[in-house]
Amino acid sequence: MGQDETQQSDTATRILDVAERLVEVRGFNGFSYADVSSELNITNAALHYHFANKSDLGVALIIRYTSRFDDALSTVDARSTDAPERLKAYADLYLDVLRGKRMCLCGMMAAELETLPEPMQAAVLEFFTRNQAWLSRVLKEGHAKGTISFSASPNKTARTIIGTLEGAMLLARLFGDVAGFRSATTHLLAGLRPEPSEFNSGKLRVSQS
Amino acid sequence: MGQDETQQSDTATRILDVAERLVEVRGFNGFSYADVSSELNITNAALHYHFANKSDLGVALIIRYTSRFDDALSTVDARSTDAPERLKAYADLYLDVLRGKRMCLCGMMAAELETLPEPMQAAVLEFFTRNQAWLSRVLKEGHAKGTISFSASPNKTARTIIGTLEGAMLLARLFGDVAGFRSATTHLLAGLRPEPSEFNSGKLRVSQS
DNA sequence: GTCTATACAGCGATAGAC
DNA sequence: GTCTATCGCTGTATAGAC
Numbered sequence: 001m002g003q004d005e006t007q008q009s010d011t012a013t014r015i016l017d018v019a020e021r022l023v024e025v026r027g028f029n030g031f032s033y034a035d036v037s038s039e040l041n042i043t044n045a046a047l048h049y050h051f052a053n054k055s056d057l058g059v060a061l062i063i064r065y066t067s068r069f070d071d072a073l074s075t076v077d078a079r080s081t082d083a084p085e086r087l088k089a090y091a092d093l094y095l096d097v098l099r100g101k102r103m104c105l106c107g108m109m110a111a112e113l114e115t116l117p118e119p120m121q122a123a124v125l126e127f128f129t130r131n132q133a134w135l136s137r138v139l140k141e142g143h144a145k146g147t148i149s150f151s152a153s154p155n156k157t158a159r160t161i162i163g164t165l166e167g168a169m170l171l172a173r174l175f176g177d178v179a180g181f182r183s184a185t186t187h188l189l190a191g192l193r194p195e196p197s198e199f200n201s202g203k204l205r206v207s208q209s
Numbered sequence: 210m211g212q213d214e215t216q217q218s219d220t221a222t223r224i225l226d227v228a229e230r231l232v233e234v235r236g237f238n239g240f241s242y243a244d245v246s247s248e249l250n251i252t253n254a255a256l257h258y259h260f261a262n263k264s265d266l267g268v269a270l271i272i273r274y275t276s277r278f279d280d281a282l283s284t285v286d287a288r289s290t291d292a293p294e295r296l297k298a299y300a301d302l303y304l305d306v307l308r309g310k311r312m313c314l315c316g317m318m319a320a321e322l323e324t325l326p327e328p329m330q331a332a333v334l335e336f337f338t339r340n341q342a343w344l345s346r347v348l349k350e351g352h353a354k355g356t357i358s359f360s361a362s363p364n365k366t367a368r369t370i371i372g373t374l375e376g377a378m379l380l381a382r383l384f385g386d387v388a389g390f391r392s393a394t395t396h397l398l399a400g401l402r403p404e405p406s407e408f409n410s411g412k413l414r415v416s417q418s
Numbered sequence: 419g420t421c422t423a424t425a426c427a428g429c430g431a432t433a434g435a436c
Numbered sequence: 437g438t439c440t441a442t443c444g445c446t447g448t449a450t451a452g453a454c
Contacts, residue, residue: 009419011419025323026321026324027238027320027321027324029238030321030323030324032446032447032448033447033448033449034446034448042419042420042421043420043422044448044449045419045420045421045422045423045449045450045451046419046420046421048448049419049420050419052449053448053449054447054448054449101323103320107320107379108320110380110382110383111236111312111316111317111320111321111379112235112236112239112320113382114234114235114239114310115235115236115239124383125383125384128380128383150396151396151399152392152396156388156389156392157396159380159384159389159393160373160377160389160392160396160397162376162380163373163377163378163380163381163389163393164369164372164373164376164377164393164397165376166379166380167371167372167373167374167379168369168372168373168376169372170316170319170372170375170376171319171337171371171372171375172372173319173322174319174322174333174334174337175337175368177368180365180368180369180372183361183365183366183368183369184368184369184372184373186360186361187361187369187400188369188373188400190360190400191396191399191400218437220437220438241428241429241430242429242430242431243428243429243430251437251439252438252439252440253430253431254431254433254437254440254441255438257430257431258437262430262431263430263431
């Protein structure tokens with residue numbers, strides 16, 4: 001999100017911004033160089049100066065997106081050490097993306113995977129692998145503290161979480177219903193609650209807000 | 210067009226078979242008439258005879274897919290009256306699709322939704338609406354019998370189930386790991402087990418809608 | 419870094435013979 | 437119902453001037 005460190009030219013950044021939105025709405029195969037260049041009032045050729053071919057552009061999009069996600073996860077880590085809270089914050093990251101009929105950039109590309117150039121496929125896989133690793137770590141920590149409970153392995157459970165959120169985005173966009181996404185998130189997190197027997201036996205108080 | 214009421218010509222059927230596989234692997238925007246015709250050793254023009262334009266072909270694909278799903282749901286209904294068993298059977302339907310790097314036809318099209326002709330969009334929505342209605346009915350019946358428990362509305366919970374399965378397919382294909390799909394299914398169904406009482410951990414807000 | 423101009427392949431779709 | 441032939445358009449990509 002910073003604009004200074006590893007930063008490319010202003011034009012390159014604006015190209016990525018426009019292209020990212022187009023991918024998140026229409027998919028990587030659903031937009032053209034002309035779509036981007038016309039919106040920025042530059043020419044097709046100028047676009048090719050910054051990103052020689054569409055595969056390069058695609059890889060750049062994924063890398064930037066992954067980097068932003070990494071930053072966001074670091075922020076989540078810094079904000080709380082509580083596993084359930086971290087998972088909730090993780091889910092909320094997806095909620096931020098789900099605006100204006102957008103899908104997750106990498107979720108979209110995961111659907112189109114078989115049509116993508118190999119470098120893009122590898123980058124997409126890397127994105128989800130990192131997400132899985134972060135979630136897996138949080139799940140393990142939560143399990144150790146007894147604030148989280150799950151029956152499959154941390155890695156598989158992490159994958160289930162990612163899949164649930166990606167699927168929820170897909171349907172929320174389809175039905176034009178963001179509330180449905182929140183509902184799915186709630187259900188997901190509820191399924192990770194620690195078992196009453198492990199946590200607190202007998203009758204339980206309900207701490208509803 | 211038809212040889213009898215429900216059956217189209219052999220060629221039309223084979224076109225649909227090939228096109229369906231192509232969509233499930235590459236997406237609707239990821240295949241061309243040439244891909245289909247070359248595989249069937251017929252010409253582009255012959256394909257246009259059976260399906261005048263690509264939108265017609267797309268709608269035909271969705272309708273046939275929806276019809277097959279409806280039949281499968283009827284079979285599930287006939288096989289058991291137990292809600293958890295029906296849900297398990299529902300999840301297994303998706304498992305059947307998840308072979309050879311395939312996605313659910315309509316899940317794929319849901320991702321590409323914004324690029325699809327309007328008649329196809331409507332047909333995709335219809336598919337998911339029917340699925341939601343069936344699941345919602347099963348959930349209600351399960352709730353009435355006390356074999357199923359959920360906190361959101363039946364419709365929202367149904368949508369969550371669909372989203373979870375679609376997302377699980379997406380990731381299972383990405384990671385080349387069908388076992389991950391089974392794991393997600395198990396987690397999903399476990400989250401619907403009847404519970405002795407409503408319960409909140411105190412860290413997680415489980416809000417009702 | 420951006421332009422004009424263009425190459426060239428692929429796409430969906432149509433006309434008309436058989 | 438299937439063919440050959442072809443059209444018009446859009447796509448990615450490049451060459452070379454400024």
